[in-house]
Amino acid sequence: MTRLHLVWTILCLAILSSCAGHQQSAIDPAGPQSGKIAALWWGFFWLLAVIFAIVMAVMLITLMRRPPSAIENRPPEQAESGLKRTVTAATVITVLLLFVLLIVSVKTGKATADLGKQSSLLTIEVTGNQWWWQFRYMNSDASRILTTANEIHIPVGQPVLIQGRSNDVIHSFWVPNLQGKRDLIPSRVTTEYLQVDNPGVYRGQCSEFCGLQHAHMAFYVIAEPKDKFNAWMQAQLQPAPAPTDPVLEHGRRVFLNYQCIYCHQIRGTTAAGQNGPDLTHFASRRSLAAGVLPNTIGNLGGWIVNPQRIKPGTHMATIAVAPNDLQPLLQYLESLK
């Protein structure tokens, strides 16, 4: 048996070392909450690893040792008393350890759950749809409410309140590097606090099975300093400018004539569809189709012509765009910075 455990430990170390990638990893925290949880994880891990090692050692010894004498089927009682003491001691230690783990876990839970009761909290309403994310930056002044999709910017170092809703089935909002997950359930609002300390780009993914394209329902959280965030917010609040270039003008007319207007909205044009993502500042987003493809003109073309090949089952319609209309449309969409 010892050969096995040698192999096994080498295997573990090899695998553990390979989790250096920081993409979407729960043990690579970038905020106070995920930091506390990661600390709790390593605490649990090492304590329980020690217990595991002890139990395995005892098990191996029971395998290796030669029984001293041919003990009768029913050993005399007093030989048992030594064992009785060790087993009761082991049980008591288990109970104490579990109690310690319980206290530590509940304390961490309280610390990570409610970050702060400031009044002027940045609130983002997350609405899960079947296979994309709608984000709305809430604001007391209705004209400053920003609706965007599949990507949010957050000021560094400031707590953010996430209000979770869903338009259809149960999804789950989860950015492993920042905080634990919170389900989005139709007919109720779930809340969660989020705070980021190190600026950067963090990927999140839906983690409650929500149908055909549950695998392709990702989003990005971009943490940046306060001033860059405010600049981004101002830019996002502006409607799309009327294009001057004739090709872009042609693209804009194509967008308004085809079926796009039934689902998508571009502020500054007459398109005001609510079923699909808001495309006013589409080109400013890093990804396309909820984190599936990088946002390049080639990917956008492939996505518009045949979305079912990229996300089979998606609710994006398959529209036969005439060849001479396609390029201007792509140019126009990529101009919506």
Add this chain to the structure above:
Amino acid sequence: MSATPDAFASVPSEHTELSLLENAWRHRPGILGWLSVTTHQAIGMRYIVTAFIMLLLGGAEALLMRTQLARPNNTFLGPDRYNEIFTTHGTTMMFLFAVPVMEGMAIYLIPLMLGTRNVAFPRLNAFGYWLYLGGCLFLYWGVFTNTAPDVGWFAYPPLSGPQFTPGKRADFWAQMITFTEVSGLCVAAEIIVTIFKMRAPRMSLNRMPLYVWSMLVQSFMVIFAMPAVVIASSYLLSDRTISTHFVNPAEGGDPLAYQHIFWFFGHPEVYIIFIPALGFVSSIVVANARRAIFGYPAMVLSLIANGFIAFGLWVHHMFATGLPQIGEAYFTASSMMIAITSGIQIFCWLATLWTGRVRRNTALHFAYGFIAIFVLGGLTGVMLASVPLDLQVHDTYFVIAHFHYVLIGGALFPLFGAFYHWFPKMTGRLMSEKLGKINFWFLFIGFNLTFFPMHILGLKGMPRRVYTYPVEMGWGPMSFLATVGAWIIAIGGIIFIVNVLSSRRSAHFAAANPWDAPSLEWAADSPPANYNFEHLPTVASRHPLWDPPEERAVVTGLRNDRREVLVTTLMDAEPHHRYVLPGSSIWPFIAAVCVSIGFAGSVFNPWYVIWGSIISGLALIGWFWPRRPFHMEP
């Protein structure tokens, strides 16, 4: 292995007594006879074989999933097919393999271990099996007609509701549960009554083998947990067929109500699968350490405590739904508490092995494999009990690794150990130890290669139930490693089948008690006759076959011309009265067919509930209708 003198050699009596007994317990010939069998060995074997076929189907689905996930952006399976396969994999393994195989083993072993000749209600036993078979056929009829469920094995609404799952897919899932839970309740009821009322004389409660205790606790859990899934699957079925609003968020229904009622059943369900495995390990350890179990009262109390606590921790499946913190803290505590009862059992087994003369046969290898894997699974379970950690790893591959460690490690390894331990009793032939050890190592290494990397995949943020994943996430290498491991497990499974098939016909015959084990089933011959014991044994201690021969007594005076067993009192098993069991009967099969027609039809047309209950009522009347001779002479 010195064969002890045959403990219960037949009391010298004329040849006619034995032939009378064999005649009374003989199965009827032909197809009709095969359908009307009511002896517990035959029905137990049918459960085990059918459940094993379901294991192979579930395993095949697992291989398909692993092949699709072997590398990023794979196109081996589309999303629709993948969702169907992962749901059918989960549903088959949980409802059609795990619970039925544990019940099948119990139906086979409990009467033997209690020193009686059949379960308390033989015809109900047959009815339970036919309904279970109906459930398997019903689900796989759906799978092969593109109507396999595709909403996950716990089918959360509103995704599984009428609006977001078109067609009859979720209905097939919900109705299959109706089949298996009714069959599960039948078996649980008869196991409880058999253990309470039909034990060998003087086998008081503190002399019962630990496997019998584990089946008693499991059966009570089935009695109290299965009604919860009756409600959950009926919620879904009535919402999808007669448009009630149980889980319709718009009309006051609540998806969380479904989650609460499902997991109130869901967590006891996984303990229903796991507790019989504790009984298997206890039997294997006692037989192969050749000494009494250490701390028998502690083991029994921890089994019972395990049964109670299992009903108090279901909300740890729902920590991410934003429940109030106080509730979550309570459920963290109760989820951690259950680690204590499992811990005590592990310590007691280790203490038994520490002081025993350990015989390292394949069954004990699986017991060691169980301890190694289950302890790791239990420790990751303690991690999942803590709310902040669970919020990070819930519904990720970390959870998949955890529950495979506690289900494959906790239930499948002891089950394989039990096969190797009781195969000689069931077939009269010993399995090859060499092939057995190869089989163990393939399963052990394949298992760890498959599921240990999943802990790391989970921590690296890979969610559950994704049919593919992007290249840049870095999940490719470990997913491929898991796929390689999965194929190694498959090879291990094939080796097991080869071992079984080659041993059934081998000349390597087994004595009545090849492992010199203490419990009563080793007093019957291998394989046992339909009536198990020619004279029912009595018990003088917790280890009847280890008692000196002069202390053993047998029961005489039962009539041999009809199927008679002894009913004993509950606490001290003093003989109370004789109980005449029904013989072979075709009516359980007819009743099961009528009930199946009612269940299957009600998925397509709600009126089948009425017609189904009418024909089932008629079949039951036919079953209970009094037949000659009415009066039983003493």
Add this chain to the structure above:
Amino acid sequence: MYSRCLKIAFLTTAGCLLLTSCQREQRNLQPAPTRLAIYGDAARQSTLRPGGPVGREVVVNNPYNATAYDISEGKRLFDWFNCSGCHADGGGGIGPPLIKDHWIYGGEPANLFDTIVKGRPNGMPSWGGRIPEYQVWQIVAYVRSMNGLQPTSATSARPDTLESNPHNLQNRTSGVTK
């Protein structure tokens, strides 16, 4: 002999069970792009017409007939394109009710296709060129399912939305009033 014919009987029943529901659960995720075809004067009220006798009436069936996935897609599109704005959930409001026996412009799939694509007087807009053809067929399949003209095993029992008008006959298949 007896067991052999039992096996044959079992196999035939299993075979036909297999075939019945294969088609109903088909999920066609790769629809053909737009190909707008107009189905003649499907809405003609009588056979009187100028010129000679008319050619054979074009009989077209809906490619998405009786497939559960496409009926549920039709339901989603019925809400997304705001058909419910005028027709409510089938009970009618500004527009005529869609759950009825007598259709003003015919209840056959071709008629409904024409109604949607060409539009009708008194306010029914023409969606031709606006909605791809496969989505029009899905809406046609859903509208017919409201009237029980599709197999019940392919239609959903109820939507997850509030029954807007408690006394309307939302869906003929489950259509008992509130």
Add this chain to the structure above:
Amino acid sequence: MSELKTLDVSHLPPFDISSQAPVWWGQLCIVFIEGTMFLLLIALYFYTRLQVDVWPPPGEQFPHLLLPSLALIPLFVSAGGSYLASEGAKKNNRGRMIAGMLLNLITGGLFFAMQIIQWHSLNFNWKADINGSYVWAFLSLYHFDLVGDLVFTFVLLVAVIIGRYGEKQRVGIHVDSVVWYFLVLIWIPIYLAIYWGPRIMES
């Protein structure tokens, strides 16, 4: 072969009509199963009730009280009938068995008839909303059990009347009273939940 000690049981009776009979314990298991299901359903009914602020949802009045309350009387009398039949079965007194079962059937049937009439007074069906779904779930599940048990008693009554009965049937009659007592007792919490629940919650 040493002479094995023997324990002779030939003097024991081949049957027993009491709570020691295995079938009696089987009925107890049915009682636990059904009891758990109904109590869980009641718990869910109040869980849903507390989530919603207006109960019952608008457009539905409270179920009437008179008829269901009156129906309780025949239900309790039927329990007496079941007791009579089970005692008769114990003492093999055919007359008392028939009388008990007849009383049970008649009063049980009367209760069921009054309940059916009361169903029409509900102005909502199971499709209306969450309240309708729950009330009809309680009513249909409970009455399905009730009718099932009445049919079982009716078959036993016919068997006893035409004389085709023996010890097994007498055990059947005796243990059936366990399930009937349970059905009578479980109706009380269901009755309170459906008929009185909305009124108490309202005030």
